[in-house]
Amino acid sequence: xxxxxxxxxxxxxxxxxxxxxxxxxxxxxxxxxxxxxxxxxxxxxxxxxxxxxxxxxxxxxxxxxxxxxxxxxxxxxxxxxxxxxxxxxxxxxxxxxxxxxxxxxxxxxxxxxxxxxxxxxxxxxxxxx
Amino acid sequence: xxxxxxxxxxxxxxxxxxxxxxxxxxxxxxxxxxxxxxxxxxxxxxxxxxxxxxxxxxxxxxxxxxxxxxxxxxxxxxxxxxxxxxxxxxxxxxxxxxxxxxxxxxxxxxxxxxxxxxxxxxxxxxxxxxxxxxxxxxxxxxxxxxxxxxxxxxxxxxxxxxxxxxxxxxxxxxxxxxxxxxxxxxxxxxxxxxxxxxxxxxxxxxxxxxxxxxxxxxxxxxxxxxxxxxxxxxxxxxxxxxxxxxxxxxxxxxxxxxxxxxxxxxxxxxxxxxxxxx
Numbered sequence: 001x002x003x004x005x006x007x008x009x010x011x012x013x014x015x016x017x018x019x020x021x022x023x024x025x026x027x028x029x030x031x032x033x034x035x036x037x038x039x040x041x042x043x044x045x046x047x048x049x050x051x052x053x054x055x056x057x058x059x060x061x062x063x064x065x066x067x068x069x070x071x072x073x074x075x076x077x078x079x080x081x082x083x084x085x086x087x088x089x090x091x092x093x094x095x096x097x098x099x100x101x102x103x104x105x106x107x108x109x110x111x112x113x114x115x116x117x118x119x120x121x122x123x124x125x126x127x128x129x
Numbered sequence: 130x131x132x133x134x135x136x137x138x139x140x141x142x143x144x145x146x147x148x149x150x151x152x153x154x155x156x157x158x159x160x161x162x163x164x165x166x167x168x169x170x171x172x173x174x175x176x177x178x179x180x181x182x183x184x185x186x187x188x189x190x191x192x193x194x195x196x197x198x199x200x201x202x203x204x205x206x207x208x209x210x211x212x213x214x215x216x217x218x219x220x221x222x223x224x225x226x227x228x229x230x231x232x233x234x235x236x237x238x239x240x241x242x243x244x245x246x247x248x249x250x251x252x253x254x255x256x257x258x259x260x261x262x263x264x265x266x267x268x269x270x271x272x273x274x275x276x277x278x279x280x281x282x283x284x285x286x287x288x289x290x291x292x293x294x295x296x297x298x299x300x301x302x303x304x305x306x307x308x309x310x311x312x313x314x315x316x317x318x319x320x321x322x323x324x325x326x327x328x329x330x331x332x333x334x335x336x337x338x339x340x341x342x343x344x345x346x347x348x349x350x351x352x353x354x355x356x357x358x359x360x361x362x363x364x365x366x367x368x369x370x371x372x373x374x375x376x377x378x379x380x381x382x383x384x385x386x387x388x389x390x391x392x393x394x395x396x397x398x399x400x401x402x403x404x405x406x407x
Contacts, residue, residue, distance in 0.1 A: 053350075
C-alpha cells in the first residue's frame with residue numbers, strides 16, 4: 001500500500017465516523033419530533049396522503065422549519081432532522097475537499113469542489129425558487 | 130385510522146424493508162415506494178419524498194462499517210458523483226413535470242431490471258493494457274485487501290461507466306431510490322472494478338446522489354414529516370439489525386425470495402400505473 005492510499009484510508013475512516021454521527025444526530029432529532037407529534041396528534045384522523053397537495057412553506061423551507069422549531073412543533077422538529085440528514089453527505093463532500101487539499105491532490109480538489117457546487121446549486125437554488 | 134396507528138404500521142413495514150434490504154444487499158428503498166403506494170394508498174410523490182430520506186440514512190449509516198473493511202475507493206466515488214449528482218437533479222426536475230402514472234410505470238420497469246441485474250455474474254478482472262490510460266490519469270486505480278495481501282486493480286471503459294452513472298443518478302432523482310443496481314452495473318460490468326469495491330463504493334455514493342435530489346424534493350413539498358419520520362426511523366433500525374445479523378444468516382435463498390418479491394412488485398406497479406389505479 002503506497003502513501004496516498006494510506007492517506008485515503010485515514011480520510012475514509014474519518015468520513016465514515018462523520019457520516020454515522022450525522023445519521024445519529026438527525027435520527028435523534030427526528031425521534032424527538034416524533035414524540036412531540038404523536039403526543040399531540042396521535043389520536044387525530046389521518047391527513048389526506050392519497051392525493052398530492054404539497055407541503056406548506058412552514059415545512060418546505062429552511063426559514064419556515066426553524067420558525068416552527070422555535071414554537072416546538074413536532075412536524076417542524078422532524079423536518080429539522082431531515083434537513084440535518086440531507087446536510088450529512090454535503091458535509092462529507094466538504095471534508096473530502098479539505099482532505100484532498102491536505103494531500104495536495106489538485107485534480108481531486110477540483111473534482112470534489114465541482115460536486116460540492118452541484119449540491120449547493122440544488123440545495124440553495126431550490127430554496128430560493 | 131388514527132395518525133398513531135398509521136405511524137406504527139408504516140414504521141413496522143419500513144423496518145422489515147430495511148432488514149431484508151440490508152440482509153440481501155439489494156437495498157430497502159426499492160420496496161418502500163410500492164409498499165407505501167399500493168398497501169397504504171399514499172400518493173407516489175409523497176412516497177418518493179419519504180423514500181429518498183431513508184436512502185440517505187441507510188447509505189450514510191452503513192458507510193462507517195464499509196470503510197473499516199477497506200474496499201471502497203473514494204476517488205472512483207467522487208469522480209463518478211459528478212455524473213450521479215447532475216443526473217439526480219435532472220431526475221428530480223423530470224419528476225415534477227410528469228404524472229404519477231408515468232413514474233409508476235418507469236418505477237416498475239426499473240424494479241424488473243434491478244432484479245435481473247442482481248442475478249448477473251461478475252466478470253474477470255482486466256489487465257492494465259485493457260484498462261487504457263484514463264484509469265491512471267484520473268488516479269482511479271487502487272488496491273483491496275485479500276487473504277494473500279493487497280491486490281491492485283485498474284478501471285476500464287471510464288466514459289461508458291460515467292454515462293451509466295448519469296442514468297443511475299437520474300433514476301435515483303426520479304424515483305427516490307438509491308439505484309444501487311445500476312451503479313453496480315456501471316462499476317462491475319462496464320468499468321470492471323472488483324465486485325467488493327463496486328458495491329462498497331456504490332453505497333458510499335448513494336448518500337451524496339440522494340442529497341442532490343432531496344433538497345429539490347423538500348422545497349417542492351414532497352417530504353411530509355408524518356410519512357418521512359416512520360419510514361426513516363423504521364428503515365434505519367431495520368438496516369442496523371440486518372447488518373448485525375448478516376454474518377450469521379444464510380442470504381442466498383433470502384436473496385432469491387426478495388428478487389421474486391421485487392419482480393412481483395414491479396409488475397404490479399406497471400399494471401397500476403397503466404390502469405391509473407394508484
